[in-house]
Amino acid sequence: MNAMLLDRPVFRSAEVAPLACEGLIKQYDGRSVLRGISLSVEPGTVLGLIGRNGAGKSTLMRAMLGLIQPDAGSASVWDEPALRMGDAAKQRLGYVPQQPEALDWLRIGEMLDFVGRFYPRWDTAFVDATLERWQLPRNRPLARLSPGERQRVAIVRALALRPELLVLDEPASALDPVGRRELLREIASRAGESGTTVVFSTHIVSDLERVASHVAFLHEGRLLLHSELDSLKERNLRLHVPEAVAAQLREDVPGEVARRPHPYGGLSITVLRDEGAPWPDLARVHGVRGETLSLEDLFIEVSA
Numbered sequence: 001m002n003a004m005l006l007d008r009p010v011f012r013s014a015e016v017a018p019l020a021c022e023g024l025i026k027q028y029d030g031r032s033v034l035r036g037i038s039l040s041v042e043p044g045t046v047l048g049l050i051g052r053n054g055a056g057k058s059t060l061m062r063a064m065l066g067l068i069q070p071d072a073g074s075a076s077v078w079d080e081p082a083l084r085m086g087d088a089a090k091q092r093l094g095y096v097p098q099q100p101e102a103l104d105w106l107r108i109g110e111m112l113d114f115v116g117r118f119y120p121r122w123d124t125a126f127v128d129a130t131l132e133r134w135q136l137p138r139n140r141p142l143a144r145l146s147p148g149e150r151q152r153v154a155i156v157r158a159l160a161l162r163p164e165l166l167v168l169d170e171p172a173s174a175l176d177p178v179g180r181r182e183l184l185r186e187i188a189s190r191a192g193e194s195g196t197t198v199v200f201s202t203h204i205v206s207d208l209e210r211v212a213s214h215v216a217f218l219h220e221g222r223l224l225l226h227s228e229l230d231s232l233k234e235r236n237l238r239l240h241v242p243e244a245v246a247a248q249l250r251e252d253v254p255g256e257v258a259r260r261p262h263p264y265g266g267l268s269i270t271v272l273r274d275e276g277a278p279w280p281d282l283a284r285v286h287g288v289r290g291e292t293l294s295l296e297d298l299f300i301e302v303s304a
Contacts (some may be wrong), residue, residue, distance in 0.1 A: 013290040015043040016079045018165040020198045021064050023073035033059045035221040041199055046191045048212030056221040057201040061169050091119055092157030093165040100140055100150050108153055109138030119161040119292040127160045127179050134180040147174040168200035219303040236298050240289040254280045258301045270301045
């Protein structure tokens with residue numbers, strides 16, 4: 001039933017997708033982590049990837065960037081094979097892993113100065129201003145930073161190269177509320193002013209709703225849904241079907257993506273209609289009550 005969820009993104013132009021994959025499969029110790037995922041990220045969008053812990057979000061990002069080799073399938077960055085990405089493409093993208101640990105024997109300033117030599121568009125003024133604003137002294141050793149401070153430094157490093165593609169794996173997981181808000185503001189600013197394509201994973205739905213233009217649901221290594229966010233909010237409906245009406249249902253409702261018994265009898269049926277399509281006839285049956293779901297509730301419904 002969940003196979004019905006996946007929306008094929010419609011490109012607005014003939015631009016090459018900054019990040020794409022086809023049929024990605026990855027296993028660890030006999031356990032399937034990615035199960036045939038295909039995804040294309042439209043240029044200039046902010047894609048929020050949401051999923052529970054262990055859903056495969058980090059593995060998907062690493063496979064799409066060519067940091068790990070999938071067991072099957074392929075990934076590309078600006079139409080280049082991710083596993084053979086050239087230096088020119090690498091200079092155009094920034095990546096922040098969930099647990100940054102690179103070059104932790106250096107001081108903050110030493111690491112940033114060293115990394116900056118490899119990027120012709122490196123923004124030294126941004127580095128200095130952001131380190132000062134976030135109270136990160138350049139002479140502090142990376143090894144002595146807290147997890148939140150390490151994540152802030154990694155974010156500074158990724159943004160300073162002025163990337164055209166920014167990939168962030170749970171970027172706010174170690175940040176306090178103020179840091180999270182500043183990061184989200186920076187993501188929105190980069191996407192809006194510079195047209196940066198952003199892909200970030202999160203389990204905090206409110207963060208995703210603040211900045212994402214598109215959303216993808218990942219569950220147990222499968223991509224359940226990929227859709228434009230505002231459209232998704234307008235196309236979902238949970239129908240509370242009384243027992244007498246439920247007894248007459250003989251097949252799936254058009255657009256049905258989840259069905260479960262209601263605690264007080266009858267059924268709860270979640271539907272996701274196609275763009276421009278009408279609601280199913282069931283929504284107009286006497287006694288059937290409909291409610292639009294929040295993004296979090298919709299994810300719970302389709303992944304339960």
